[in-house]
Amino acid sequence: MNIMKFTGKTIAVCFAACIAAAALSACGDKKTDDADEQVDAQGMEMQDLEMKPASEAEVLEVLAFLPDPVATVYGEPIARKEITDELVSQGIPLEIYKRIGEERLRQEMNTHIERTVKHRVVFRLAEKAGFKPSPEFVINEMKEEFEGLPKEVQEEFEADLKEQGLSLEDDMKQFAQNVEVQEAAALRKYIHTTFLDKAKKEVSDADVKKEYEDHIAELTTPEGISVAHILIQSDNDEDDADAKAEIDAIYEELLKDPSQFGKLAQEKSDCPSGKADEGKLPAFDRTGMRLDGSGAMIKDFVDAAFSIEKPGQITKPVKTAYGYHIIKLLEKIPEEVTPLEKIKDNITEYLAAEKAQNELNKVLDDEIAKNVKINDFAPAKKAPAAE
Numbered sequence: 001m002n003i004m005k006f007t008g009k010t011i012a013v014c015f016a017a018c019i020a021a022a023a024l025s026a027c028g029d030k031k032t033d034d035a036d037e038q039v040d041a042q043g044m045e046m047q048d049l050e051m052k053p054a055s056e057a058e059v060l061e062v063l064a065f066l067p068d069p070v071a072t073v074y075g076e077p078i079a080r081k082e083i084t085d086e087l088v089s090q091g092i093p094l095e096i097y098k099r100i101g102e103e104r105l106r107q108e109m110n111t112h113i114e115r116t117v118k119h120r121v122v123f124r125l126a127e128k129a130g131f132k133p134s135p136e137f138v139i140n141e142m143k144e145e146f147e148g149l150p151k152e153v154q155e156e157f158e159a160d161l162k163e164q165g166l167s168l169e170d171d172m173k174q175f176a177q178n179v180e181v182q183e184a185a186a187l188r189k190y191i192h193t194t195f196l197d198k199a200k201k202e203v204s205d206a207d208v209k210k211e212y213e214d215h216i217a218e219l220t221t222p223e224g225i226s227v228a229h230i231l232i233q234s235d236n237d238e239d240d241a242d243a244k245a246e247i248d249a250i251y252e253e254l255l256k257d258p259s260q261f262g263k264l265a266q267e268k269s270d271c272p273s274g275k276a277d278e279g280k281l282p283a284f285d286r287t288g289m290r291l292d293g294s295g296a297m298i299k300d301f302v303d304a305a306f307s308i309e310k311p312g313q314i315t316k317p318v319k320t321a322y323g324y325h326i327i328k329l330l331e332k333i334p335e336e337v338t339p340l341e342k343i344k345d346n347i348t349e350y351l352a353a354e355k356a357q358n359e360l361n362k363v364l365d366d367e368i369a370k371n372v373k374i375n376d377f378a379p380a381k382k383a384p385a386a387e
Helices: 008-026 056-062 080-090 094-100 102-128 135-147 151-163 168-176 179-202 205-214 237-256 258-268 272-277 299-306 340-371
Strands: 071-073 076-078 224-233 318-320 323-333 372-374
Touching: 056 080, 056 094, 071 102, 076 102, 080 102, 094 102, 102 179, 102 340, 102 372, 135 151, 135 168, 135 179, 151 168, 168 179, 179 340, 205 340, 224 237, 224 258, 224 272, 224 299, 237 258, 237 323, 258 272, 299 318, 299 323, 340 372
Parallel strands: none
Antiparallel strands: 071 076, 071 372, 224 323, 318 323
16 A cells, blocks of 8 residues: 555655656656666666765755745644755755756655655554554564464574574564664554455455456466477578578478477577477467566567467478577467456455555545645746846
8 A cells, every 4th residue: 555655764765766767857868778778766876876965055955945844744843854854864966956957846845745744644643543653563563473474484484583593582572673663563553454454344246356357358368379499590691501401401300200309409409498498488379478478479480380280290490580490389278367266365455455545545635634734835936037
């Protein structure tokens, strides 16, 4: 549930990621030469950018538009310094703030302050309901969760701790000292007890069935096949004649003795699958997509493979961009729809979480309307008029 993200340092980390992401967006016209290279906004380390983190004075100047306090929650102010201190601690370079621009920075700050407010509100609600963070609370929750694990998992966990010279009790006590863990445990218990447990009881079999039927396409594994192949690579026209002669010779051998396919794949194939698994490849569907989601096959290969009628049969040599293949059909895999009973619990959990989140949002909206005042930002600076 999204609300579980609203804990202490997590808020600051999330905002640091948003700031970096916004900077990347501002520099969107600078494209990398490597199309596969992806930039993780949260992982934009200061040393990678070769920039110094913004000082406290620089952050204060950049965020001068923030009022003080930024908001009041249940009569208690959230000081501007609390927000700026969080950002200083994240070490975001001044250049990143500049790249974003004031308008986008105002948007990100507004989102950040709203998250901070929601955290304060839900935390107050949890405390009023009797879920107060403490080491004892965390330990009790951990014990309850541990006792719900299978016996073999408990024993394995305790054995690992013993190797580190720790007992289960010592480990729990040490973990429970973390203030953020205490807050997260209290909030989790409050949300489960007050919203999620109730929502689970409200999810009917009819609700589950409808969700299942609405997403039946996503729960269907398409028809596919499993094949093995022998590949003789041909990288250019000069190699082509030799590659064709070699694959034809292998094909003649297989016509005489089809049982030699695995052995010849190990000895002759230029594909790593030959030595690794007698030429066997991951199963794929008619579009070429691998059923395990690991990638796709090229069309020429897929068309040839699906032309084989019966398991055990092989194709004549087939030319693709990689060279020449002989393909053997191992298995035809029929289309399969995941049975409802197999995923009923997962769907119930999903629908319950959705209901609980909606109910929690209503409670938060009501509390915020009654007990929160978020102060408006100062007007944005206007660009100087052209002379």
